[in-house]
Structure formats: structure tokens, C-alpha cells
Amino acid sequence: MKSYKDYMLFDKLPQTWCAGCSHGIVLQSIAAVMAELDVDKHDMALVSGIGCFGRVDDYLDINCMHVTHGRALAAATGVALGNPNLHVLCTMGDGDGTTIGGNHLIHAARRNINVTAIISNNYNYGQTGGQYSATTPTHSITQTSPYGHIEDNFDICKLAIAAGASYVGRATAYNPVMIRKLIKEGMQVKGFSLIEVMSACPTHYGKFNKLGEAARMLKLMNEQSVTVAQAAKMSPEELKGKLVVGVLKNEPRDDYYTEYARIIEAQRIE
Amino acid sequence: MGKTVKKFMEGNDAMVAGAIAAGARFFAGYPISPSSEVAKGAAKELPRHGGIYIQMEDELSSMAALCGASLAGKKAFTATSGPGFSLMQENLGLAVMSELPCVVYDVQRSGPSTGAATKPAQGDLMQAKYGTHGDHSIIALAPSSVQDCYDLSITAFNLAEKYRTPVIFLADEVIGHLRATVSIREPEPGEIINRKAPAPGTTQKDFRPYDYSGNMPAPMVGVGDRNLLMRTTGSTHDEKGEFRPTPENIDRVTHYLMSKIEDHVDDITITREYKMEDADTVLISFGCSVRSSMSAVDLLRKEGVKAGMLELVTVWPMPEKQIRKALQQAKNVVVVELNMGQLAGEVRKYNDYGCNVIQANRTDGVLITPKQVVDALKGGMK
Amino acid sequence: MEGKFDIKINAKFCKQCGICSALCPKQVLEQEVGKVPVVAHPENCIGCKLCAMRCPDFAIDVEGK
Numbered sequence: 001m002k003s004y005k006d007y008m009l010f011d012k013l014p015q016t017w018c019a020g021c022s023h024g025i026v027l028q029s030i031a032a033v034m035a036e037l038d039v040d041k042h043d044m045a046l047v048s049g050i051g052c053f054g055r056v057d058d059y060l061d062i063n064c065m066h067v068t069h070g071r072a073l074a075a076a077t078g079v080a081l082g083n084p085n086l087h088v089l090c091t092m093g094d095g096d097g098t099t100i101g102g103n104h105l106i107h108a109a110r111r112n113i114n115v116t117a118i119i120s121n122n123y124n125y126g127q128t129g130g131q132y133s134a135t136t137p138t139h140s141i142t143q144t145s146p147y148g149h150i151e152d153n154f155d156i157c158k159l160a161i162a163a164g165a166s167y168v169g170r171a172t173a174y175n176p177v178m179i180r181k182l183i184k185e186g187m188q189v190k191g192f193s194l195i196e197v198m199s200a201c202p203t204h205y206g207k208f209n210k211l212g213e214a215a216r217m218l219k220l221m222n223e224q225s226v227t228v229a230q231a232a233k234m235s236p237e238e239l240k241g242k243l244v245v246g247v248l249k250n251e252p253r254d255d256y257y258t259e260y261a262r263i264i265e266a267q268r269i270e
Numbered sequence: 271m272g273k274t275v276k277k278f279m280e281g282n283d284a285m286v287a288g289a290i291a292a293g294a295r296f297f298a299g300y301p302i303s304p305s306s307e308v309a310k311g312a313a314k315e316l317p318r319h320g321g322i323y324i325q326m327e328d329e330l331s332s333m334a335a336l337c338g339a340s341l342a343g344k345k346a347f348t349a350t351s352g353p354g355f356s357l358m359q360e361n362l363g364l365a366v367m368s369e370l371p372c373v374v375y376d377v378q379r380s381g382p383s384t385g386a387a388t389k390p391a392q393g394d395l396m397q398a399k400y401g402t403h404g405d406h407s408i409i410a411l412a413p414s415s416v417q418d419c420y421d422l423s424i425t426a427f428n429l430a431e432k433y434r435t436p437v438i439f440l441a442d443e444v445i446g447h448l449r450a451t452v453s454i455r456e457p458e459p460g461e462i463i464n465r466k467a468p469a470p471g472t473t474q475k476d477f478r479p480y481d482y483s484g485n486m487p488a489p490m491v492g493v494g495d496r497n498l499l500m501r502t503t504g505s506t507h508d509e510k511g512e513f514r515p516t517p518e519n520i521d522r523v524t525h526y527l528m529s530k531i532e533d534h535v536d537d538i539t540i541t542r543e544y545k546m547e548d549a550d551t552v553l554i555s556f557g558c559s560v561r562s563s564m565s566a567v568d569l570l571r572k573e574g575v576k577a578g579m580l581e582l583v584t585v586w587p588m589p590e591k592q593i594r595k596a597l598q599q600a601k602n603v604v605v606v607e608l609n610m611g612q613l614a615g616e617v618r619k620y621n622d623y624g625c626n627v628i629q630a631n632r633t634d635g636v637l638i639t640p641k642q643v644v645d646a647l648k649g650g651m652k
Numbered sequence: 653m654e655g656k657f658d659i660k661i662n663a664k665f666c667k668q669c670g671i672c673s674a675l676c677p678k679q680v681l682e683q684e685v686g687k688v689p690v691v692a693h694p695e696n697c698i699g700c701k702l703c704a705m706r707c708p709d710f711a712i713d714v715e716g717k
Binding site: 042063071103 | 296298317318319320321322324326327328330331332334335336337338339340341342343344346360361363364368492493494495496497498499500501502503504505511512513
Binding site for chain 1: 664665667668669670671673674675702705706707708709710
């Protein structure tokens with residue numbers, strides 16, 4: 001039986017992230033799922049963007065492509081269509097994946113590109129000092145919303161569901177077992193899957209909002225969590241401020257390549 | 271010799287035919303005038319050859335998708351014009367840094383911004399080289415005929431693969447929409463260059479997808495190779511493709527990215543001469559302006575002026591030797607281009623010979639006429 | 653008292669964030685601020701491995717003896 005370590009560059013540790021940052025928990029989950037599925041490394045490609053979580057490629061022993069800020073899903077689209085036999089993972093933070101890269105996210109979901117997107121959402125731009133992103137909760141404090149954030153935030157999963165993703169799930173970093181389950185299912189779905197992991201950034205977001213140390217932040221997000229089954233029995237009022245966790249959508253349909261392959265099949269002359 | 275057929279076609283269509291002949295099997299782009307026919311042709315032709323067309327949400331993502339497909343082993347191309355070319359600069363830099371071969375067709379139009387969307391210009395000459403940030407070199411080829419659109423496309427992909435670099439195909443509205451009879455010659459397998467693969471039996475431990483010790487790119491594999499894992503990043507990296515932002519490494523990477531192109535300028539440079547043997551008046555031009563310049567040479571010859579023309583097919587790296595030779599040979603050099611003097615500035619850089627450098631520019635979205643070139647010479651002649 | 657599980661903590665990787673000790677369901681680990689956690693109550697360990705899975709620093713291994 002393989003260990004998550006078999007898919008990592010363990011000599012690159014200790015990793016670069018701050019103490020208590022959840023990104024390492026997500027990274028371990030990704031490697032653990034590859035070990036559990038016993039995938040051939042040569043069949044795995046990871047595309048990552050810029051930001052704290054964009055650094056996951058530094059630690060994984062698979063094909064890796066580290067690209068520009070916000071464009072990871074666009075590059076992953078090229079990789080997935082360039083070699084349709086690959087399992088393509090795309091790791092992004094909330095700034096990378098939903099703010100600068102928000103347009104690519106909805107279109108990758110709409111086209112149903114065969115990619116598993118994993119977004120580690122810690123509500124802020126950590127690498128540049130904790131500025132607000134498209135997922136920063138309203139009224140919270142960041143480096144660039146010192147008087148309280150006045151914008152409404154994206155619900156990443158709802159966005160992906162509306163845009164047409166095949167599979168969408170959400171877990172918190174408190175629950176690494178659920179993260180593994182969702183990534184595993186997402187990888188097994190042909191088409192666009194998105195897994196949002198609610199992550200703690202104790203260095204910036206936690207400190208600005210007086211949420212305490214990492215363990216307390218994880219406990220708080222667990223207290224905020226309700227399962228899909230629980231949520232179904234709750235009113236919109238009751239659901240305010242809650243995080244619905246679990247499988248939010250699982251409706252696979254033919255991915256872009258499968259559809260396109262039919263065109264090739266019909267039109268091919270060489 | 272490969273099979274040849276004659277076809278009456280538009281420049282933009284000849285670019286698609288050339289790309290496919292070169293082995294390109296992936297296109298990601300966003301429609302924009304006056305390049306849209308390239309997208310149209312790619313969408314129609316690629317699946318017929320087992321390739322893939324995808325229309326992305328913008329030019330940022332198009333260029334990123336090109337990088338991804340190139341890394342997956344495909345010969346990839348896109349087509350755009352000014353505003354789209356501006357957006358592509360971000361991931362053009364990624365292709366430069368990650369050394370991912372691809373070809374970007376820029377069918378130039380009038381600018382800045384939306385400008386006059388369907389009118390020709392040659393104002394992207396500097397952007398082709400300096401548009402993306404940071405020091406690097408790049409290859410750019412400028413076609414001056416529909417035949418060039420086909421033939422030079424094959425050259426563009428060959429250079430991209432050989433030097434693991436993006437190549438800019440610096441066309442313009444005039445050439446893109448020009449129609450002519452073209453010889454579509456199927457290239458022989460030996461005429462097609464593919465990126466160098468590692469020696470058989472190379473182990474992961476010994477595999478280095480980057481090499482900064484010399485001036486030629488390291489062998490690479492496409493992701494999905496059965497034996498080797500590939501690693502690339504737009505961050506300054508070492509031979510394994512791992513992030514290494516040390517001063518020594520940044521310095522050697524920067525120097526390498528320049529020298530892998532600049533050291534091979536003789537291999538990359540394509541120029542053409544017209545009546546240059548005895549010329550003391552030389553027109554230097556590229557792209558659509560070449561056509562007016564040739565006629566201007568003929569007009570001047572009729573008047574008894576010993577005129578000739580140097581056509582720069584390769585515009586980046588700048589053909590310094592050939593430009594210097596012209597400057598040495600001529601009393602007057604006229605630089606003919608549809609911009610305010612982007613090429614003229616480059617020519618003046620090399621003018622250590624006291625040659626009189628005159629500009630013949632037109633920037634109203636109309637191709638410069640031979641008479642305007644002649645008038646510019648006469649107005650600036652010493 | 654000896655437990656059924658061997659809990660190894662890699663002090664070189666540990667950043668002393670406190671997640672493992674605070675969230676262990678059986679209070680197996682004890683930790684002082686600014687220090688690496690210690691396996692204070694191995695006999696209580698049920699082998700759930702949540703400490704290892706939640707460790708962002710890859711510093712914990714739990715194995716059955």
C-alpha cells in the first residue's frame with residue numbers, strides 16, 4: 001500500500017507556509033488520494049497558479065506546471081486537451097482561482113474540461129500580506145479593508161454549480177477525511193470537478209479578525225459547517241453564515257474532449 | 271519533394287495551411303479582426319487532422335492554454351491582433367520562461383487600443399520583442415506575401431521547436447486579407463523540426479528539462495511521457511524546473527534566455543534583397559510595406575536612381591549584419607513601415623557609418639504607396 | 653502506560669502551530685506554546701490519525717505497533 005509520501009518530494013520539506021496554515025493539510029490530502037488510487041505518477045499533471053497555495057507544485061513528485069496568477073485553469077485546459085489521457089489537477093487559492101481567475105473558472109466549468117480544481121479558500125491574499133479577495137466575507141477586516149469589507153463575497157461552489165461543473169464539493173480543513181473523499185470522487189468524475197476547501201490563514205485573516213490561533217480557526221469553521229442533509233432542512237435565514245459541506249453536485253456529463261473527439265471521428269481525413 | 275498543389279487563397283487561410291503542414295494540432299484563441307479567418311480555418315481544419323480547436327474566453331487564457339498544450343507535447347498556435355496581442359503578453363512571458371514552443375500569429379492592425387480595427391498597421395514591432403516584462407529575446411517573422419504565410423508558418427514552427435521558444439508571426443491586415451495563388455507544398459518529413467527528446471534510457475534522476483550551461487535548450491518530454499516526469503514554472507528555476515530565485519541563478523537564466531536566440535542569429539535570420547548589387551539608395555522594410563518598397567525601387571530605377579531594397583523577413587532578432595551592410599553600402603537608407611518609425615529606430619542604432627537614414631511612414635490605416643516612399647526619399651535626401 | 657500506536661513527531665518539520673494537540677479527540681498530545689508537542693498519553697490513542705492528517709507540516713506519523 002502506497003503512502004502519500006510516495007507522491008511527494010519529501011526532501012523539499014519543511015514547507016514554505018506559515019505555522020498553522022491549512023494549505024499543508026490540503027496538500028497532504030491530494031498526495032494521499034493519489035496514493036489511495038495508486039495512480040501512476042506519469043498519468044498525473046498538476047497545474048498551479050500564483051499565491052500561497054500555488055506553491056503546492058514544489059512538493060509534489062508528479063508532472064507539474066506552475067503558471068501565472070489566475071491562469072492555472074486556462075493552462076490546465078491546454079494540458080487536458082493536449083493529452084486527454086492525463087488526470088489533471090489544478091490547485092488555486094481564492095484570489096488566484098476566483099478573483100483574478102474567476103472568468104476562467106466559470107468557463108472551464110461551463111465547457112466541462114476534464115480537470116479537478118482544488119481551491120484552498122482562506123478568504124484573503126496571503127502571499128501579499130492579507131488583502132481582501134472575492135471570497136472575503138462582508139464586514140471582515142483585511143489589510144485593505146481596515147474599516148470592514150463592504151463587498152459581498154462569492155460562494156465558489158454555487159458559482160461552479162451554476163456554471164455547469166460536473167462535480168462540486170466543499171470541506172473544511174478541520175475535516176481532512178472529507179477532503180480526501182471529495183478529491184477522490186472529483187478525480188474519478190470525467191469532466192470538471194471542483195473541490196473547495198475552507199482553509200485557515202492565522203497569519204493574516206485570523207489575526208485581522210481576532211479569530212485566534214490555527215486550531216481555534218479550524219474549530220470555528222467546523223462549528224459553522226452543516227452537511228448537505230442538514231442544510232436541506234434549514235431555512236435561508238438559518239443557513240446565513242453557515243458552510244454547507246459535502247457533495248453539493250454530482251451530475252457527470254460528457255466532457256469537452258469526449259464531445260470534441262466525436263467531431264474528430266466524423267471529420268478526420270488523416 | 272513533397273506534393274504541391276496550387277490554391278488561390280487568403281493570407282490568413284495560408285497561415286492555417288502552413289501551421290497544419292508544420293504539424294500544429296492545437297489552437298486556442300479568441301476572435302479578433304483582422305485575424306478571425308485564422309480561427310475560422312483552424313476550427314474547420316484541425317479536427318480533420320486529428321487536432322483540437324478551442325475558443326477561449328479571452329486572449330489571456332488562450333495564451334495560457336497554448337502553454338499547457340505545448341507542455342502536453344502539441345505544436346500549438348493562436349491568432350490575434352493588437353488588443354489581443356496586448357493581453358497575450360502575460361503568458362507569452364510564461365512561454366519564454368518555461369521554454370514552451372508555440373506560434374502566435376499577430377495580424378497587425380491600427381492602434382493603440384481599439385484603434386481602427388480593420389485597418390492595417392505595423393505598430394506591434396516593438397511589442398513583439400518588448401511587450402512582456404523582463405529581459406528576454408524572441409523570434410518574430412514578418413510575411414510579405416500570401417506564399418510567405420504558408421512557407422514561413424512552417425519555418426516559424428521549426429524555429430519554435432528548435433529553440434523552445436514562442437515565435438511571433440508578425441503579419442498585418444494587408445497580408446492577412448490579401449488573396450493570391452499559393453503553392454501548397456507538403457513538406458518532407460526531414461523539413462519538419464520537432465523538439466529534442468532526451469536520449470533513450472534517460473532516468474528521472476538524470477533528466478534535466480532545462481540547461482543553462484550553454485545556449486541551446488535542453489531536451490524535454492510532453493507531460494504524460496511513460497518514463498519521465500516534466501516540471502516547468504514561470505518562476506526562475508533550475509535545471510530540474512524547480513524554483514530557485516538566487517542572484518546567481520536569476521543572472522544565468524536571464525543571460526541564457528537572451529543568448530539562446532541572439533547567439534543563433536545567423537541561423538534564424540531570413541532577409542531578401544531586391545536590386546541591391548549596385549544600390550546606393552536602400553529601402554529597408556518588412557511585411558506589407560515591402561510590396562510598396564519594391565515598386566518604389568522600380569520607380570526610382572526608372573528615374574536613374576540606383577535603388578535597392580532589403581527585406582527583413584526575420585524582424586527579431588534584428589538582422590544587424592544585413593542592416594549594417596546596407597548602411598555601409600548606401601548614402602541614403604529609407605526605412606519604410608506603417609508606424610511612426612519603430613524599425614527606423616533600430617536601423618539608426620547600427621548607423622556607425624554616417625548614412626542618411628530617412629523615414630517613410632504612414633499611420634492612417636492605409637498601405638503606404640510607392641510614390642510616398644519615393645517622395646520621402648526625395649524629401650530627406652542629402 | 654504503552655499504547656497500541658507509535659506516534660512519531662518530526663521536530664525538524666514541526667512549526668509548533670498547536671493544531672494536533674488542540675484537536676486530538678483523546679488528548680494524547682500535550683504541548684506548550686513555542687514547543688514541539690509531546691506524546692503524553694499514548695495509551696489513549698485510538699489510531700484515528702487525525703493529528704497526522706491535520707498536521708500542515710507533514711511532521712506526524714502514526715503507526716500501529
